[in-house]
Amino acid sequence: MDDTAALKKTPLHDLHLSLGARMVPFAGYDMPVQYPAGVMKEHLQTRAAAGLFDVSHMGQVVIKAKSGKYEDVALALESLVPVDILGLAEGRQRYGFFTDENGGILDDLMITHLDDHLFVVVNAACKDADVAHLKKHLSDTCDITVLDRALIALQGPRAVEALAELWADVAAMKFMDVRHCRLHDVSCLVSRSGYSGEDGYEISIPSDMAVDVTKRLLEHPDVEPVGLGARDSLRLEAGLCLYGNDIDTTTTPVEAALVWAIQKARKTGGARASGFPGAERILSDLDHGAIRRRVGLKPDGKAPVRGHAKLYADQEGTTEIGEVTSGGFGPSVEGPVAMGYVPVASADVGTVVYAEVRGKYLPVTVAALPFVTPTYKR
Numbered sequence: 001m002d003d004t005a006a007l008k009k010t011p012l013h014d015l016h017l018s019l020g021a022r023m024v025p026f027a028g029y030d031m032p033v034q035y036p037a038g039v040m041k042e043h044l045q046t047r048a049a050a051g052l053f054d055v056s057h058m059g060q061v062v063i064k065a066k067s068g069k070y071e072d073v074a075l076a077l078e079s080l081v082p083v084d085i086l087g088l089a090e091g092r093q094r095y096g097f098f099t100d101e102n103g104g105i106l107d108d109l110m111i112t113h114l115d116d117h118l119f120v121v122v123n124a125a126c127k128d129a130d131v132a133h134l135k136k137h138l139s140d141t142c143d144i145t146v147l148d149r150a151l152i153a154l155q156g157p158r159a160v161e162a163l164a165e166l167w168a169d170v171a172a173m174k175f176m177d178v179r180h181c182r183l184h185d186v187s188c189l190v191s192r193s194g195y196s197g198e199d200g201y202e203i204s205i206p207s208d209m210a211v212d213v214t215k216r217l218l219e220h221p222d223v224e225p226v227g228l229g230a231r232d233s234l235r236l237e238a239g240l241c242l243y244g245n246d247i248d249t250t251t252t253p254v255e256a257a258l259v260w261a262i263q264k265a266r267k268t269g270g271a272r273a274s275g276f277p278g279a280e281r282i283l284s285d286l287d288h289g290a291i292r293r294r295v296g297l298k299p300d301g302k303a304p305v306r307g308h309a310k311l312y313a314d315q316e317g318t319t320e321i322g323e324v325t326s327g328g329f330g331p332s333v334e335g336p337v338a339m340g341y342v343p344v345a346s347a348d349v350g351t352v353v354y355a356e357v358r359g360k361y362l363p364v365t366v367a368a369l370p371f372v373t374p375t376y377k378r
Contacts, residue, residue: 007029008029012211015211027123035227047234052218053227056207060119060121060151061119061122063120063144066142067141072142077120083263085118098130104251105247109121110193119189123243149210151205155200160199163217166183167181173192184213188203189204195235196231198234233328233329237371237372241294245326253285291344295347299336300364303357307325308323311354311356315354321346322343324339325339333372342366
């Protein structure tokens with residue numbers, strides 16, 4: 001069996017091939033990195049109209065308390081994340097992350113309150129570990145069910161018009177709203193969210209109907225298929241983290257500039273402060289400050305600075321201070337963009353540091369995130 005045959009396939013795999021996608025291994029799946037239009041055009045298509053992404057490789061999990069009470073499942077999950085789940089309104093979604101005993105990030109995830117249970121979407125590369133983590137810690141009080149469903153993302157300023165042709169009520173949804181609906185007579189779960197910085201939707205579909213719904217959306221003149229290449233450049237311009245690059249077990253949420261995702265109830269003095277793995281370290285970072293921070297970086301000139309490039313305080317490269325975690329060309333910005341970690345003393349916007357690129361030390365300027373203003377409908 002060759003490496004390609006060993007890869008998992010999403011329910012849309014044959015459709016990608018029929019659309020001329022170039023496939024690559026990603027998180028154990030054979031995934032489309034780009035289509036014939038190319039990464040640049042796919043990126044700009046999403047910013048100007050609408051792009052459709054296959055994200056079925058991600059994990060979709062339902063967590064339900066054995067008691068049947070939402071309060072019980074919310075408090076159970078709060079034992080694993082520094083996020084206010086109890087206060088999450090029904091039909092609303094919230095970003096969160098699993099933390100370890102040292103305050104590091106095991107994975108980031110999206111958490112939705114649906115009726116008496118939680119619907120959670122986790123990263124593809126971490127989903128087996130995440131499910132094992134949930135079962136290890138919550139199985140006594142909760143049932144954990146992994147769903148076999150497709151997941152697509154429809155992103156861009158014309159996404160609402162395209163999806164409204166299948167379900168008119170989609171236009172009334174706000175950012176992070178989640179609704180059950182019927183699309184092309186198929187029962188789906190739609191969230192108004194995404195990973196591009198653009199207004200858009202993520203749609204969970206029964207696997208056997210995924211091709212039908214996806215083809216119906218692709219019939220819209222403003223919708224084109226988009227691969228992982230443009231997904232990465234879009235999220236980088238939006239200043240959003242990629243697990244394994246920008247966040248992992250060596251980074252705390254405070255270092256990662258994710259303080260906004262920890263609600264008041266879980267902070268020092270809050271109604272349910274602490275009670276999650278790594279609370280001592282994370283609350284200390286919150287209360288006293290971390291020693292480093294994830295920042296945006298704008299390289300001078302046109303040469304991109306890629307992930308793992310070392311950062312230095314001086315142009316001679318004598319004092320190493322950090323590392324680039326993600327970097328590339330930003331088509332909407334029309335220039336290179338990057339993110340990385342630097343000491344707090346070097347984290348102010350406008351600070352110049354130096355990235356090592358092929359033996360040279362190139363100036364990069366700390367920049368505000370995101371690089372592109374998001375268009376979420378709040």
